[in-house]
Amino acid sequence: MSEQEHKRLAKQSIVCKVITVSDTREKQTDKSGQLMQEMLTSAGHFVAGYEIVPDEQQSIRTCIQAGCDDSNIEAILINGGTGISKRDVTIETVAPMLDKEMTGFGELFRMLSYTEDIGSAAILSRAIAGSCRETAIFTTPGSSGAVRLAMNKLILPELCHVVRELNK
Template sequence: MGHTETHRQQAAPLKARCKVMTVSDTRTLETDRSGQWIKDKLLEEGHTVETSLIIPDEQTEIKKELREGIENHNIDAILINGGTGIAKRDVTIEVVQALLEKELIGFGELFRYLSYELDIGSSALMSRATAGVASNTAIFALPGSTGAVKLAMEKLILPELGHILMELRK
């Protein structure tokens, strides 16, 4: 571990206050394994989950909940799972991108690369996962599969979440 990395980790905020959104027409609290996994992992890493919910794959619902999270000063990060594919019902990305002030293009690129290498092979090209910032709130839009969620959280989001928040607070 280099000096810069150690310094960054020491200076980064320890906790993020998060909103977790599952976008699905079929999932319930009992069947939302991905949303539950995100919440469990955030808590395990010392972050807090201020709110979590399951909403239908409808642009108006997604936009309403995203805006509420962005405008809530007690939310530092919004993690969305579901609705990121290419099916007609998959509208999460369109809503997220319309609200982003800055897109973290590298997140989607790295996620698809890791998905290709470690999880689903060439099917990764159909993922439109993205991340960015709106009004000092970090936003991550992940596929709904538990494998994809684990990959994104473990390899990308959790290692950088504190650093991202530190940059947003500068």
């Protein structure tokens, strides 16, 4: 079956949870989390949950686990905490939770970041995606530019397809 056929057979609306990892943002100042939600709903998806959690592994893990345990949540989109500073622990938290990693997501995100946005600073990005049981997980840097790039070029074009594959 071709990629187009896979996408055609996928449901067109996915139930998502958005998580912002930040020690400083609040709902009023969380531009990236708001942007993710707006882009998802504009594309016809449903945001069933939204949380801001601190850059702490237990807080991040608990929030992701709650999304994976909720049978209605099909995808979790996380922004923030993906850099290399001491406080950035999103990747260290998410990676061990993944049953399967979509390595192409991080590779393509860094390539797109390099060519379209930030040049050699793209090496600092540790974006990751994969699945935890039947839940798709996408993790992006916390800047609005990074979120917009990941959503437009990678996540939204494949979200329905990824969820379909996880539910076969």
